[in-house]
Amino acid sequence: MTLIRRILLRLLTMAITLFGVAVIVFFVIRVVPGNPIAMMLPPGAGEEDIARLKALYGLDKTIPEQFVIWLSGVLHGDFGTSITTRQPVLGLVLSRLPATIELSVMALVVAVIIGGALALTGTRRRGTRTEGAIDVANGMALSVPDFLWGLVLILLFGVLWPVFHISGRVSPALDLPFSTNFYLFESVLRLRFDIWADLVSHMFMPSLALAIPLAAIIAQLLKQSLKETMNLDYVTLARTKGYGENHVITREALPNAVLPTLTLIGVQFTFLIGGTVIIERLFSYEGLGNMAIDAVINRDLPLIQGIVILFALIFTVVNLVVDLTYAALNPRLRHG
Amino acid sequence: MSFLTIENLSAFVGPAPILRDVSLTVTAGEVRGLVGESGAGKSMIGKAVLGTLPPAVRVASGRIVLEGEDLLAMRPRDRRRVIGARAALIPQDPLTALNPSRRVGPQITNRLVDILGWTRHDAQVRALELLDEVHIPEPERVMRAYPHELSGGMRQRILIASAFAAEPRLIIADEPTTALDVTVQKQILRLIREMQARHGTALLFVTHDLGVVSKICQSLTVLYGGKVLEDTRVGDFFAGPTHPYSAALLAATPKYTDPDASLTPVPEAVIDGVRAEIEAFDRMHGHV
Ligand SMILES: Nc1ncnc2c1ncn2[C@@H]1O[C@H](COP(=O)(O)OP(=O)(O)O)[C@@H](O)[C@H]1O
Ligand SMILES: [Mg+2]
Numbered sequence: 001m002t003l004i005r006r007i008l009l010r011l012l013t014m015a016i017t018l019f020g021v022a023v024i025v026f027f028v029i030r031v032v033p034g035n036p037i038a039m040m041l042p043p044g045a046g047e048e049d050i051a052r053l054k055a056l057y058g059l060d061k062t063i064p065e066q067f068v069i070w071l072s073g074v075l076h077g078d079f080g081t082s083i084t085t086r087q088p089v090l091g092l093v094l095s096r097l098p099a100t101i102e103l104s105v106m107a108l109v110v111a112v113i114i115g116g117a118l119a120l121t122g123t124r125r126r127g128t129r130t131e132g133a134i135d136v137a138n139g140m141a142l143s144v145p146d147f148l149w150g151l152v153l154i155l156l157f158g159v160l161w162p163v164f165h166i167s168g169r170v171s172p173a174l175d176l177p178f179s180t181n182f183y184l185f186e187s188v189l190r191l192r193f194d195i196w197a198d199l200v201s202h203m204f205m206p207s208l209a210l211a212i213p214l215a216a217i218i219a220q221l222l223k224q225s226l227k228e229t230m231n232l233d234y235v236t237l238a239r240t241k242g243y244g245e246n247h248v249i250t251r252e253a254l255p256n257a258v259l260p261t262l263t264l265i266g267v268q269f270t271f272l273i274g275g276t277v278i279i280e281r282l283f284s285y286e287g288l289g290n291m292a293i294d295a296v297i298n299r300d301l302p303l304i305q306g307i308v309i310l311f312a313l314i315f316t317v318v319n320l321v322v323d324l325t326y327a328a329l330n331p332r333l334r335h336g
Numbered sequence: 337m338s339f340l341t342i343e344n345l346s347a348f349v350g351p352a353p354i355l356r357d358v359s360l361t362v363t364a365g366e367v368r369g370l371v372g373e374s375g376a377g378k379s380m381i382g383k384a385v386l387g388t389l390p391p392a393v394r395v396a397s398g399r400i401v402l403e404g405e406d407l408l409a410m411r412p413r414d415r416r417r418v419i420g421a422r423a424a425l426i427p428q429d430p431l432t433a434l435n436p437s438r439r440v441g442p443q444i445t446n447r448l449v450d451i452l453g454w455t456r457h458d459a460q461v462r463a464l465e466l467l468d469e470v471h472i473p474e475p476e477r478v479m480r481a482y483p484h485e486l487s488g489g490m491r492q493r494i495l496i497a498s499a500f501a502a503e504p505r506l507i508i509a510d511e512p513t514t515a516l517d518v519t520v521q522k523q524i525l526r527l528i529r530e531m532q533a534r535h536g537t538a539l540l541f542v543t544h545d546l547g548v549v550s551k552i553c554q555s556l557t558v559l560y561g562g563k564v565l566e567d568t569r570v571g572d573f574f575a576g577p578t579h580p581y582s583a584a585l586l587a588a589t590p591k592y593t594d595p596d597a598s599l600t601p602v603p604e605a606v607i608d609g610v611r612a613e614i615e616a617f618d619r620m621h622g623h624v
Binding site: 127234238239240242252 | 387388412413419421436450451
C-alpha cells in the first residue's frame with residue numbers, strides 16, 4: 001500500500017471516529033442530570049426567564065435537532081458559544097490548547113529521556129544489582145497513578161524543599177511579550193530565557209508527575225526488547241568485529257528494539273494527554289484540562305463538546321503520526 | 337608456527353562442565369575441522385576464542401593464545417580489538433546474522449572504518465572488491481540493499497565477504513552451511529574453500545559432517561561432551577581413527593561423496609564407553 005493511500009484511509013477513519021465521539025458526547029451530556037440554565041440564573045428567577053435563556057442557547061429543541069444545528073455550525077467552523085463565559089467556544093479552546101500541548105510534549109520528552117536512560121542502563125548492567133534497582137523503581141512508578149505522583153511531588157518540591165512553583169503556568173508578575181499562547185516555544189525563539197526558566201519551573205512538577213508512569217513503561221518494555229535483541233546473532237557478530245558493549249547496545253540493538261516501544265509510546269501518550277485533565281487541576285495550570293473540569297462543573301454544554309472533540313482530534317492525530325513514524329523506521333514495511 | 341593455540345580449556349555452566357580440558361591448535365593457513373554431534377561444545381569453543389561466550393558460561397582454566405597473545409589474560413577492551421583485527425566469524429545462520437535495519441554496505445565496511453581506522457572510501461572500494469570475489473552480481477546495488485531483500489545464499493556470501501574484509505589470520509566458520517538449501521550448501525562450501533586458499537587464512541571449520549571434513553580440512557578434532565576424543569591429520573583419520581567413537585562416527589557416515597545424507601546413530605555401546613570415559617575424567621578432576 002502506498003503512503004498516500006495509507007494516509008487517506010487513516011484520515012477517513014479519523015473522520016468517522018470524530019463523528020462517533022461527537023454523537024456520544026452530545027447525547028450523554030444532555031441526558032445526565034444537571035441544568036446549565038438553572039446554574040446561570042439568580043435564585044428566584046421565573047419560568048419565563050428560563051424559557052428565554054433556553055431558547056437563546058437552542059436548548060428548547062429536541063436533542064437530535066440540537067445536534068444537527070450544532071454539527072452544521074461545526075462544519076462551518078462555529079462551535080457555538082460558551083454558556084458561562086459567553087465567548088465563542090473555538091476561541092476559548094484554542095487559547096488554552098497551547099498550554100496543554102506544551103505540558104504534554106514536555107512530559108513526553110521527560111518520559112522518553114528518563115525511560116530511555118533507564119532502559120539503556122539496565123541493559124548495560126543486566127544481571128547486576130543496578131538492573132534489579134531499576135526494576136524495583138519501575139514497579140513502584142507503575143503502581144502509583146500520575147495524580148498521586150503529583151501529590152508526592154508537591155510534598156517534596158513544594159513543601160519540604162520549595163524550589164519549584166506549585167501552581168499556575170507562569171508568574172503573574174512577568175510581562176509576556178508573546179503573540180501566541182505557546183509561551184515556552186516563543187520564549188526560546190525570542191531568547192527570553194528569564195521567562196523560559198519561570199515557565200519550566202511551573203511545568204516541572206506537573207510534567208514530571210505525568211511522565212513518571214510513562215517513563216516506567218518505556219523503561220520496562222524497551223529494556224526487555226533490548227535484552228532479547230542483545231542475544232541475536234547480528235549483535236554477537238558485531239562483538240566479534242571488535243565493538244564494545246555501548247556501541248553494540250546503541251547502534252546494533254536499539255534501532256531494532258525500539259519499534260514495539262514506539263508503538264506503545266503512541267498509545268500511552270494519548271493516556272498521558274488524558275491525565276493532563278486532573279494534573280492541570282492539581283497544579284492550577286491554565287490548560288485545556290483545567291477548563292474542561294470547569295466546563296463540566298458549570299454544565300457548559302457547548303464548551304464541553306468543543307473540548308472533547310478537540311481532545312479526540314488530538315488523540316487520532318497522535319495515532320496517525322505514530323503509525324507513519326513506525327512505517328518510516330521499519331525498512332520491511334517501507335519496502336514491503 | 338600456530339596461529340591459534342587452545343590449552344587445557346575448561347568451562348562450566350553452574351556446576352556442569354561443558355568444556356573439559358580442551359586443547360587444540362590451528363597452524364598458519366591450515367583448515368582444521370571441529371567435529372562432534374549437536375551439544376558437543378563446538379560452538380562454545382568458537383565463542384571462547386572470539387570472546388562471545390554467554391554470561392552463564394564461566395571459563396575455569398586454560399589459555400587461548402592467538403599469535404602469541406594470551407587472550408584470556410587481556411583486558412576485555414584490548415582483547416576485542418585483537419579479535420576484531422585478526423579473527424572473524426562466519427556464522428551459522430545467514431538469515432539472523434545481518435542486522436535487519438541496516439543496509440548491507442555498512443555491515444561489511446563498519447569494522448574497517450570503526451575498528452581499523454580505514455577511510456570510508458577505502459572501505460567502500462574494498463567491500464566492492466570482496467563482493468565481486470564472492471561472486472555477487474551488481475555489488476553496488478547489493479551494498480545499498482537491506483538484508484531482507486536478499487536470499488539466504490546471497491546473505492551468506494555477504495557474511496563471508498565481511499569475514500575476509502580485514503584480512504584476518506584466523507576465521508572460525510560455525511556450521512556455515514547447515515541453515516542453507518542443499519543446492520546452495522555446495523556452492524557456499526566451495527566458496528569458503530576458494531576464499532581460504534586465496535587469502536591463506538587459517539580456518540577452524542565447525543561441522544558435524546565428516547564428508548565436509550574430508551573435502552576441505554587438513555586436520556581435525558573430534559569432540560564429545562566437551563572433551564577432545566581425537567586430534568589428528570585428516571589423512572590418518574580416514575585411514576583409521578584411533579578412538580572407538582571416531583571409528584563408529586566414520587562407519588556411521590554415509591559415503592562422503594554424498595554430504596547431504598545425515599548421520600546414522602553411533603552404536604549405544606560406543607556411546608556408553610565415551611560416557612564412562614567422561615565420568616572418569618570428571619571424577620579425577622573433582623567435578624560432580
Ligand atoms: N546460552 C547458554 N547457556 C548455558 N548453556 C549453554 C548455552 N548455550 C549452549 N549451552 C550448553 O553448552 C553445551 C555446548 O553447546 P554448543 O557449543 O552450542 O554445542 P554445539 O556443539 O552443538 O555447537 C550444550 O550442552 C548446551 O546445552
Ligand atoms: Mg553449534
